[in-house]
Amino acid sequence: MTLAQKGRWTTLVGLVLLAAVYVRALAFTPIERTQGPAQKIYYIHVPAAIWTETAMILVGVASIFFLFLKDARLDSFAEASAEVGTAFATIVLTTGPIWGKPIWGTWWTWDARLTSTLFLFFLYIGYLLLRGAVADPGARARYAAVLGICGMVLVPFIHFSVYLFRTLHPMPIILKPSAPALPGSMLATWGVSFAVFTVLYVGFVMQRYALARARQEVPHA
């Protein structure tokens, strides 16, 4: 089986398991008393957010190794992880406001996770745009690696800026679910969802990586 095919199967398994997570979260997980059913958005929103950030860190790590080893496969992995990270960022940025509206009363809150993901999203878009804008493949890989490393290094600064901002401008409610202090059944649902998002990340990256490698072999005009 080719890598792309393995990736497709992995993705399919991931999507089927996602359906199972949906059933578990929607029908078999207790409703949180103060937030109501909307709290369940958390089981999708947070795993997606974790992978959005992890994907960026992986882009950075692959970029560092690429600059040292010059192995085109590392560049392809970075390309793949960036695109998949963007897809997950989109999930965070759409489910976040949908969660925020019933809970906080407003679509957008400068909540730590949402704000960080927004800037990660800008990083991803910049990265993908840069890759698209450089014609020479060698330069493209090098420039993308430079940007990827800078992006990865930026992540802690964004977190710290948001943290500093929030400690001086406290939000009206500190949302308890931000910390994993969930009772058993909810924690289990969260854990399963996170595992499924991991499977989806792997499946998506496998396919996207195969695509990137194929394009390297037959360079586009």
Next chain:
Amino acid sequence: MPETFPHNAGYMVAAYTVAAVILVAYAVSLYRRTRNL
């Protein structure tokens, strides 16, 4: 079950739907782009 929680299930459904749409759409996009690989 005591009805003490806010009735915002609509938002829950919306978010779950949006997430599913994005994931499936991306999976389909990848499938179409890697079909021949």
Next chain:
Amino acid sequence: MLERLKLAWVVARKDLLLEFRTRTAILSAVVFTALVLTVFNFGRDPTAVPTIDLAPSILWVTFTFAAMLALNRAFALELENHALEGLLVSPLSRTSLYWGKLIANLLFVTIVEAVGLPLFVLFFDVPVWHVLLPLVGVIALATVGFVAVGTLFSAMVIRTRFAELMLPVLLLPFLIPPLVGAVQVTARLLSGRPASEVVGWLRLLGAYDIVFVTLSTLLFPHTVDE
């Protein structure tokens, strides 16, 4: 190390000399700064919102736009007549080249800020004398941060199709920590808040500068070498 700095100054001097002979970019940046400040002034209702609330944001938006103008021209000069290749085959080290560009850009942006700040004080009637030194300090810290990253990115962006558009797009996320920090500190300075509130932000700005100047210096060779 000293040799590198001397060479960097040679590169910076070249850029600055070129700039001052024509003076086009710096004039545009200064005029632009005045324009932005004027527009903001006419855009607000002084009876509705106290100036002091908007002032820090206005100041920093203006400075950021001006910095973008400076950065856009940073490597544009070298594109003409393949001057960049000439620089690269010379015995000039990549570090010196980056530092030279960085110094030139910093000086350029500093001049624009030095004109912009008095204009800002004038147009918005904001009292800054009692906090002038810390304010200048914050301006310097934040400027170093985004000019360092901007100089690195401008080297990459000149080879792309929409260079003037790509630079702000790439730079945007990297502007957040220095800008948010700068605006927060400026706001607190202007409203006379105690120094203890700004220490955290100043540490953030300082750390950002150290990390990104170092990182940009290390990564710069990859933007010009094969």
